[in-house]
Amino acid sequence: MSADRDRPGSGVEKFERRTILPEDSCFATARRPVWISLVQTEHFATVGHLASFARDLIRPEGDSSAIGTLSAAYQGVLLVSTSDTVGTRFNINRLPGTLFAGKTTTFHSSSLDEILLHSFLTIVKHHGKDVSLETVERAEGQTGLSIPLTEDERRCERKLKLKLDFIILPLLSTVYFFAQMGRSDVGNAKIAGMDKELHLSSRQYSNIASIFNVGYLVFQLPGTLLVRRIGPSYQFGGAMMAWGMVTACTVAVHSYASLMVIRVFVGVCEAFVQGSVFYLSFWYPYNELATRGAIFFSTAALAGAFNGLIAYGVETDLQGANSWSAWRWLFLIEGILPIGWAFLVVTFLPPTPEKVKFFFSEDEKQLIVKRSRIAHNTGESKIRPKLIMNVLLDPKFWMSVCIESATLFCLQSLSNFLPAILYGFGWSTIKSQFMSVVVYACAFVAIIFSARVSDKTGRRGLVIIANATVASLGYILLLTLKQPAGRFAGACIVAMGLYPNVVINLTWAASTNIGYTHRATATALINSIAQAVAISGNQAYVDPPYYRHGHAASLGMIGFEIVVATTMLFVLKHENEKKKREQHSEKAEEVRGKYTIDDVGNRHPDYFFTL
Known part of the structure; x- marks a missing residue:
């Protein structure tokens, strides 16, 4: 269940959207599919630029909730959710990909050693040409910056x-x-x-x-x-x-x-x-x-x-x-x-x-x-x-x-x-x-x-x-x-x-x-x-x-x-x-x-x- 699209935009070489179903072995529970998008990040100089691009270009189908902004990096992957704080720094030289996730139910994965400070976050990792998805219940940003309460x-x-x-x-x-x-x-x-x-x-x-x-x-x-x-x-x-x-x-x-x-x-x-x-x-x-x-x-x-x-x-x-x-x-x-x-x-x-x-x-x-x-x-x-x-x-x-x-x-x-x-x-x-x-x-x-x-x-x-x-x-x-x-x-x-x-x-x-x-x-x-x-x-x-x-x-x-x-x-x-x-x-x-x-x-x- 995937579709490839080429989209114009500064620094975007490829845009790929996939639907990950609840039956995926990485999930413990889920009530609906989660839409994710993988983009190249080497040309994004600021969080504001990246967040603006995310909001304008990518939205989960059937979900009117806004795409979130950059939260933190975990093992070389950017974590993005629907209620993060604008302004978190990141190092674009060590980030292989970016995840944009719609609002989901709470997931849990015991395969992660790191306990990550936020609900509803999903991790995308690269394995050659494949992309694997893991979901976690909480996420704590490597930057040490706190995510404010809603x-x-x-x-x-x-x-x-x-x-x-x-x-x-x-x-x-x-x-x-x-x-x-x-x-x-x-x-x-x-x-x-x-x-x-x-x-x-x-x-x-x-x-x-x-x-x-x-x-x-x-x-x-x-x-x-x-x-x-x-x-x-x-x-x-x-x-x-x-x-x-x-x-x-x-x-x-x-x-x-x-x-x-x-x-x-x-x-x-x-x-x-x-x-x-x-x-x-x-x-x-x-x-x-x-x-x-x-x-x-x-x-x-x-x-x-x-x-x-x-x-x-x-x-x-x-x-x-x-x-x-x-x-x-x-x-x-x-x-x-x-x-x-x-x-x-x-x-x-x-x-x-x-x-x-x-x-x-x-x-x-x-x-x-x-x-x-x-x-x-x-x-x-x-x-x-x-x-x-x-x-x-x-x-x-x-x-x-x-x-x-x-x-x-x-x-x-x-x-x-x-x-x-x-x-x-x-x-x-x-x-x-x-x-x-x-x-x-x-x-x-x-x-x-x-x-x-x-x-x-x-x-x-x-x-x-x-x-x-x-x-x-x-x-x-x-x-x-x-x-x-x-x-x-x-x-x-x-x-x-x-x-x-x-x-x-x-x-x-x-x-x-x-x-x-x-x-x-x-x-x-x-x-x-x-x-x-x-x-x-x-x-x-x-x-x-x-x-x-x-x-x-x-x-x-x-x-x-x-x-x-x-x-x-x-x-x-x-x-x-x-x-x-x-x-x-x-x-x-x-x-x-x-x-x-x-x-x-x-x-x-x-x-x-x-x-």
Whole structure:
């Protein structure tokens, strides 16, 4: 079923039209024939010229839909669909043919190694004089440029984002909420009588606060990389049950050594929920991730406040009940809560976008996958070990590590020592527990505000620098003032500067380290290394009640963070300008022809960094 025609037109030597029937072995399913056209391309200098020629000369018979424009090249073949974007570059020296396809139903071919970002695309390949046809369900252009959503998809997207925000975000945020409660409850337990009953020195308490990080950092990388293999709901829910049971066992602790063992195991269990940040990136493109990440991370501040309220309650009503001190009741309550909630997480938290089955319609499922692929947040990809070294050799990765390390150095010590810092103002234990809620409330507001500003402006580096400057002012107040009111204001300002930078820096790192392996490795290692550095932050707070050594060390780390963030900002700006200058170079075209973004990550010539 073929017909040959000769048509006049610039550079067109031959025009051949064929009807490929559904019975063709390359197709899985089809509802109607697909018309394709093969033309020579050596004289087409621009996409606009090629697209204009396509619209004027070739249309599928019986189909009034417009012919699309150039999408991308895959293995030397141009892919064209009905909803692509005008303006994608291509290298005419390596393109043997061009495909123009009418709108069809979705096809799938398992014969392609490359998962291609678009629906309704067809590949034509040359085999001597013959032409073979393969169809794929999705296509991702080698150029790395995203294909925008259609108007119908944008209307559907608004409803979809509401669903994501009311299903995935709350469930995932509660996982992090309970994790943060389990991490910082030792600070509340300390002034609730734990240090006196177990005869803990200041150094021993610092060790207890630090030992959590040992178990946490050792298992953080495998905990992140296993999210896809184990499944998010089972991994996160199982981890919640595990650390809940271990935390509840703290009620039986009667020595420094046994408490150290308990805290190591709590850290190991909580390491397996750190992949929640990575999982969140599957569902939201980068321009939406900072705000959602802020909502997610703001639960850390809420957890600190909730810890304060629980500690306030148990000290008021449960001190001495069942012959237990208040701090034992604190650990029991905070161990039982995540165990119960874990069943909801296991039952309702969706898997990766490609495997989602419930809550979403078919159109929404397709849109979820498309949004994920546009941002290169593909959760079905596999870890490629040889690419991990690319991350480790990238200076930008280490700058992100330095920013996160400086932030966690200060933040971990603040959350572990905040009740003790407030107690050092001369307040009672009950008042100190209650006033810690105010500090965390300030942090919560700052997280949401900073992330919103970051998303709206598209700026990450400047927001990080501004927040770090705010935190430095808070530490100066803590170091120089003696009045409780002024020092309390300093504590609030420190929290407002520190908490937002954790999520904004991780969002910045996620967009800087593009591609599944690069992003998974960077996200896990940045946190792991930062947790190791945070151990030294806990060790610096050994001089109560003013903790001047700890505050001074934290102020120095904040200054270091400002310097590194400023340097990274200039480095990324320089690399963006360099990529713009070299867009049409032979080297850039060679990379486009040989590699995808998953292969080379942020070195791809068409990927530009967020500043």
